[in-house]
Amino acid sequence: MDSKRYKCSKCMKDYASSEIRLSPNSKIVCLYCLGQKATIEPKQEAKKPVVNEEMLEYTCGACKYSFKRKKSFVLTSCPYCGKNDSLSQKKSGDASNILKDSMSRQYDF
Numbered sequence: 001m002d003s004k005r006y007k008c009s010k011c012m013k014d015y016a017s018s019e020i021r022l023s024p025n026s027k028i029v030c031l032y033c034l035g036q037k038a039t040i041e042p043k044q045e046a047k048k049p050v051v052n053e054e055m056l057e058y059t060c061g062a063c064k065y066s067f068k069r070k071k072s073f074v075l076t077s078c079p080y081c082g083k084n085d086s087l088s089q090k091k092s093g094d095a096s097n098i099l100k101d102s103m104s105r106q107y108d109f
């Protein structure tokens with residue numbers, strides 16, 4: 001059914017709808033042109049563990065033990081005394097990370 005062809009605004013070739021994406025400014029761009037442009041945001045690696053993952057610092061109020069865990073780590077109890085009701089997280093500014101996240105999502109549709 002889907003025999004409609006779309007012309008890429010970059011390379012001016014015709015593609016099927018499955019090979020076409022809309023750029024943020026509503027231009028039709030083919031996957032190949034997008035692929036050439038996507039060096040800044042490698043989509044494929046989004047699922048891989050990030051090497052440079054942000055570390056969060058925690059302090060246990062019960063034993064005063066402080067330690068660091070990766071941001072994705074789900075903290076359930078203090079590794080030193082095992083208590084889970086006295087843990088507090090030290091705040092650190094990570095606004096730049098949130099910004100980066102929302103920007104890469106523009107391409108993700």
Ligand SMILES: [Zn+2]
Nearest residue numbers: 008011030033
């Ligand atoms: Zn193209």
Ligand SMILES: [Zn+2]
Nearest residue numbers: 060063078081
């Ligand atoms: Zn503790």
